[in-house]
Amino acid sequence: xxxxxxxxxxxxxxxxxxxxxxxxxxxxxxxxxxxxxxxxxxxxxxxxxxxxxxxxxxxxxxxxxxxxxxxxxxxxxxxxxxxxxxxxxxxxxxxxxxxxxxxxxxxxxxxxxxxxxxxxxxxxxxxxxxxxxxxxxxxxxxxxxxxxxxxxxxxxxxxxxxxxxxxxxxxxxxxxxxxxxxxxxxxxxxxxxxxxxxxxxxxxxxxxxxxxxxxxxxxxxxxxxxxxxxxxxxxxxxxxxxxxxxxxxxxxxxxxxxxxxxxxxxxxxxxxxxxxxxx
Numbered sequence: 001x002x003x004x005x006x007x008x009x010x011x012x013x014x015x016x017x018x019x020x021x022x023x024x025x026x027x028x029x030x031x032x033x034x035x036x037x038x039x040x041x042x043x044x045x046x047x048x049x050x051x052x053x054x055x056x057x058x059x060x061x062x063x064x065x066x067x068x069x070x071x072x073x074x075x076x077x078x079x080x081x082x083x084x085x086x087x088x089x090x091x092x093x094x095x096x097x098x099x100x101x102x103x104x105x106x107x108x109x110x111x112x113x114x115x116x117x118x119x120x121x122x123x124x125x126x127x128x129x130x131x132x133x134x135x136x137x138x139x140x141x142x143x144x145x146x147x148x149x150x151x152x153x154x155x156x157x158x159x160x161x162x163x164x165x166x167x168x169x170x171x172x173x174x175x176x177x178x179x180x181x182x183x184x185x186x187x188x189x190x191x192x193x194x195x196x197x198x199x200x201x202x203x204x205x206x207x208x209x210x211x212x213x214x215x216x217x218x219x220x221x222x223x224x225x226x227x228x229x230x231x232x233x234x235x236x237x238x239x240x241x242x243x244x245x246x247x248x249x250x251x252x253x254x255x256x257x258x259x260x261x262x263x264x265x266x267x268x269x270x271x272x273x274x275x276x277x278x279x
Contacts, residue, residue, distance in 0.1 A: 004117060007111065009226025010222060010229060033272070071248050138193065
């Protein structure tokens, strides 16, 4: 697992670039970069890829029917309540851009969570918000424990002869029976954890931390790529390569758009190659 900062910076850079401009070429390049980062992370890959693509396709299809914008009419249909069946090329283009933005955010976030070491991520977050980081870490570690408790209690109920019924209603009734013992065991475990933390001196003075290992060559490359990408995203927010879709879309191909899209792709290839997971 990698140090959390390089994949975090690259993910933030890709999401910022996708949100900072409406230029389809640049947004598409950010999506391709998120796709490369997603495939550089450890498996599984298919689930989040399907979620991202289905979400993007849903926005692409929905946008022409909820937006009433654009000058180039492709299909003139009626207006019915909240839905407008007049489809313009600008509405389709904006739906494509919005869908790619969402897909980029999903894939980049998923890649960061699978590339970064969770313990080092928690340590990084604890330097900024120690109490919140502790709460998230305890919740993440207690969730599998709660699931194991539920499985054990369910098996105990079946051994006592309370599980012959089949169907959804029977499953709901059996699940409701488990709520009370699960809450009781969770509260008891919470008290035990708090007592252990007090016994170990939590909150009694300055927190100590394990020293971070020196970044590797690949991690330094990832840091540089992420920093350059964040600078590029800030420049796009400041107005670099403006692009207008409504009411009349600007020309798709432009020198600045092609140059910036190429830069985003190059950064993505270098960053994904440096952070690629190796079994």
